[in-house]
Amino acid sequence: MSLKPKRVDFTTTWADLKETVKGVVTLGNVPHTIWYNRFSDVYSLCVAYPEPLAEKLYQETKKFLEEHVKSLFIQVNGTSEEQLLTVYYTLWQQYSQGMDYLHKLYSYLNTQHIKKQKASDAELLYGTLSYESPEQMKEIGELGLDLWKKYMIEPLKADLLRLLLGGIHCDRTGQSLYNEKSSTIQGVIQSFVSVEEYKKKNTLELYEAVFEGPFLEATGEYYKQEASRLLQECTISLYMEKVLQRRDEEDLRSRKFLHPSSYSKVRSECEKRMVADHLAAIHNECPTMVQQELQQDLRNAYALLKSIPGGLTVLVSHVMEHIKQQGLRTVTNLSGDNIAVQFVEGMLSVHSKYKEITNTVFSNDQLFSSALDMACAAVVNHRFNTKQNCRSPELLAKYCDTLLKKSTKGGSDTEVDDKLTQCITVFKYIDDKDVYQAFYSRKLAHRLISQLSQSMDAEEAMINRLKQACGYEFTNKLHRMFTDMSVSSDLNNKFNLLNKDRMIELGLNFSIYVLQTGAWPRQVCPTDFAVPQELEKSVQEFEDFYRLQFNGRKLAWLHHLSYGELKLNYLKKRYFITMGTFQMAMLLVFQETNSVTCGELMEATKLNSDQFQKVLQSLVDSKLLAVTSDTVEVFQPSTVISLNMDYSNKRTKFRINNTIQKETVQETETTHSSVNEDRKMYLQATIVRIMKSRKILRHMVLIQEVLSQSQPRFAPPIGMIKKCIETLIDKQYLERTPNSTDEYSYVA
Template sequence: MNVENWRLKIRRKHNELNSEDLSPVSLTRYSEFSGVKRKRDTLEIDENMSDNSSDFSKRANFSAITSNGINRNLNILNLKPTTTKKIVIKNLKSEPKLPDDFREQTWGKLQEAVLAIQNSRANEYSLEELYKAVENMCIHNMAHTLYNNLHVLIDNHVRRNIEQFLAESMDRFLFLKKMNETWQAHCRQMIMIRNIFLCLDRTYVLHNAQIASIWDMGLELFRQYIMANTLVQTRIVEGLLMLIEKERQGDTVDRTLLKSLLRMLTDLQIYEKAFEEKFLVATERLYAAEGQRLMQELDVPDYLAHVDKRLIEENERVYHYLDANTKPRLIHTVEKQLLTDHVTNILQKGLDGLLEENRLNDLSLLYSLFGRVKNGHTELCTAFNLYIKKRGRTIVIDPEKDKTMVQELLDFKDAMDNIVATCFNKNEKFSNSLKEAFENFINQRTNKPAELIAKFVDSKLRAGNKEATEEELERLLDKIMVLFRFIHGKDVFEAFYKKDLAKRLLVGKSASVDAEKSMLSKLKQECGGGFTSKLEGMFKDMELSKDINVAFKQHLSNTSQELSAIDMTVNILTMGYWPNYPLMNVVLPEEMVKFQEIFSKFYLSKHSGRKLTWQPTLGHCVLRAKFKLGMKELVVSLFQSLVLLLFNSHDELSFDYIKGATNIEDGELRRTLQSLACGRARVLNKIPKGRDVEDNDKFRFNNDFVNKLFRIKINQIQMKETTEEQKATEERVFQDRQYQIDAAIVRIMKMRKTLSHNLLISELYLQLKFPVKPADLKKRIESLIDRDYMERDKDNPNHYNYVA
């Protein structure tokens, strides 16, 4: 028979035994191989080994399961072939009888061991022997008595230990150290005692839910004598609060002691009731006083740093010794006393300064701390908005800052954007508030910001602008477009931008065609094609003019007319696209007049039905001038050219003569002579000398003129735009707005047929893209009624009817 069949036979026999009705008896073990004796278990094993297994020598392990569920191993060693073995396990005829003094002797041994542990003495019994003694008492139904006796021992010991803390004269710190030593000793003792009485814990206690485990018994007794004695508990809590207060004041304390005692309160389940509430009250009282005092003493950056430091310290306390469940209430208390109660004062006292000085680290900390406060970010966002409006208004309203307004606005916008991105975590609420604030203050001064932004763009797109590369110029235009979006009166910007663009294109002052077209594309994307249609038309005129000039030069080369060596370039401008320029009839040299006539015939022959009107105010020339030290080229306006050409035949001329010979308007002529005789490049000498041109002045060609450059640009002195030209541009904008209002009113009335005054005004505000006053709208309505586009309702004068 092989080993596997042998095991199956044993298993079948074992199952037969388990099916019998057996009653529990005491367990007796025998180590002999001939048999294993157990509680009413009988097991027989017959084995006939085959002849061919003569060399078989194995160890087999068998398991028999007794009626009380305990596994025992049967070890069979050196099984020899061709032999028969029988193992018989029989019931005891009677249970073994315990000695009469078994309980007293066993408990005495255990009591002595417990006392030795409690008194830190050596124990004469081995741990195995003590464990076996507890097991035997539990097996023989003495667990209840054993548990009660152990309870008495521990109770007496704890009671004696607590009595030493009732003396009031003990120093607080020594009291805490002594209490910690007692607690640590108690824990060690209870662990050792539980190890000995482990069988009691796992049998008797486990099957009696109303009885506390040995460890819980020790905790309950320790808690009972602390809770029962108000003095002991009060001194522990007050001592802990004293140590924590010292640490908050900067002193070094024993954190290990704090951690151990607070863990004791937690284990004893009195942490919240005995300590936490008092601790939070003390914390609130401390930080309330500290917050009031430091808000008066410290600047906002220092105060914020102190609050942040305090929060870090309190988090460390939770990490090192406080219970983790204390953290939410503790941090909330600190935040309330140092932040929540002072939000308004912090913002009023320090936000403007932080923003003004661009204190990024302090602003980041402010944002982080206010995020801990309910509605803290909302309060911060509101104060941020008010600062931007106040600071921006000082830039826009002050006329003395007009020259630097746009650059200051760009710098201010960059600074605020950087703060939102860096310090306010790109919070969308702050971004929207920033935009609203800029839109608010930039429109508090009607039309002026739009005008100055247009002029700023002009200064950056001029050929003389060498401040930036193309990439930097492109980024600058993007920033300018951000300011442009905030402007309500975009038509004002268009009027001034159009006027300046015309000058750049006609005089050739544009820095880059790509930059010009890029700006035009940005405006088109922002405002639509209707806004830029005229501007695009100006570029088309310039491109067509180039083709016309090429054709004209070819035409001249094919004619036999004798012409002076003048290289003339003509720009053909469509009247509707370009600004309106005042007509001025000046006296031109015969050579120029002849060129004009030839060009007019050439152009009108190709474009019949059109009319050419010459604009001398837009002309410019390059003159070759011979001075004593050599030839120079002078880049001048047409008016400057007409004046200088007079000196080809005269050495000295009076103001009146020049005026009569050129027919230039008086004010324009004075500015022209001033630029030639009083500027940096003085090609004329004024007699007498002075900065202003008077009626009796005389002018002489300056043959001694010296300049290191060969080509010299002499700028025309411009009349200040703050008077006539500005008013003229604003008047054109006003006229255009009236046309737009009229068109909008007619469009609405044509669609609605009948409408009340209030509803009509509301519709107009929705459609018009520029700021307008109700009084202006009312005037336009009255004008349309007078012109019979609409009429008042006869039954209800507050309603209007459309007249078809």
């Protein structure tokens, strides 16, 4: 074949080409030789000399295709209604395949003539031109599809739509469609998409206008009637199951017949008619489902309501209120000695139960997770008496104390570790975390000083958990308490080595803990105390040693927290008893005598009346001492106290509880009072820090900033913040601006 332009007889060439075009479009038998020769004919016409004949070729081809499609339309239109879809789809398959071949045959015309005349993709996508412009030429494949739309789909669209909707309706109502008819319906619907796939934009315009819009309307009407029928026949529980079943069936039907762009629209229409239009009926059933914890019904309700805007609001509120009520019922009216255990483990059981429901029933939806958190927070921070402080921080601290201190009933290390990890769940819900910190600090101090910790590793692990939850600042003092214990151990070693070098004999095993005032809970010895003669030398030697080690530091002895081990030699058996220093001092008075009066005992120990009564009562209760006179509530100075020479115990080594260290109501109130003072200082520091950076702030903005920064530690009352602002104004850290009494400025 020569590529050189030459004169071409259009009539003759077109006559031959037309026959081939007819054979290609109808999928006839076109020999390979003729097929390749027609490529040459198309090329020759496009580059003909002296005038290219491409335009004429395009027009003749268009005319032929128009006549061909019109003839196919007559063929389809003449068939019976039962066969119309089948004939249409058969001819469409033939025609669309033929147009693919024809498009390839005309490839030179498409690429070298038509594409150069067409607008660019950018103009079509973002400009004002469209394929429907009369002057806009189309490539041969596009032309064939456009003619099919114009002369086949447009005239038949009403009949096609009616038959398509009828076929899909039969499928909905359970009338089985044979596979061939199903594929025909799908193919006809797909033809509405395929004829415009060549377009750069609005490729689904015909599909949406001819089929999707009416189909969605018909779908909505069908499910509107279906919903009304089901509501009359079924309970809400069964209705929800039926709706989910219908929705799933419709999803499968969409994938069976429709274009993917319609899937979500069909589901939305189904949900709108069967759920959104009857939202009140489902919402009215929510209280029953939630109260009875009907998990399958709740799962169905969630599945239906989650896609409706605002549909879950009512269900979420009922779930939150139910969890709150269950929690309050669990932690209300607790009694006995283990209230802390009942509270924490009861709260954890409620949280665990509804966390599981949230995960399995509500697919861990954020709305329900937040509802669980808010409900648990409301229970944990609930005040059964508005005039009293919330007890949750104190109870949680006591629960942690029971896990961390030595106990014969303690579980394995793994069990304890798991329970301590779960404690953080309750801790995160506590608003007044600083109150928990205060009580936890007191309990930790007691465990460390009395050597009651079950495991130092468990202690440190718990503090690390608290640090992860609230930050290093929250646990700073707790870490310093551990540091003091380590430093004290080193001090004892140095003290013992120094005594050994100086050949000083103390006559007993003596060890101390030196505790920083700022790190440990505030402690003041509640009474004067005369150190027993047996301890005087040890105390004095250590003070001298400490003064040499740390010049300028002052030691304040906390004898009420100290303890010692006393060996009893006056009985049939020897006993080794660990007791508080006050108790030990009182027993040491009996070294020289078997009986003394209370007045003499008080004079020897220098204890005040209140502490004397408590310490003496503890020794009488333990039966180490006996009262010779009748039992009275208060020991009188003349009351004679004597050693119980008949004392016996199965154990030869044991501990007597130090009653002074037991938590009392007064000490609990003291802890809360201390926390309140700390809060005032914290708020004042926060206000100064905010004002220093912002310089000028309005009252409400400052309040909001303080609330935001205080939230991790506690929820301060607005009144407390206002008082702190007034205090800072009095201290001249802040001042009201001249322009407004509602605005503050920082005084540099």
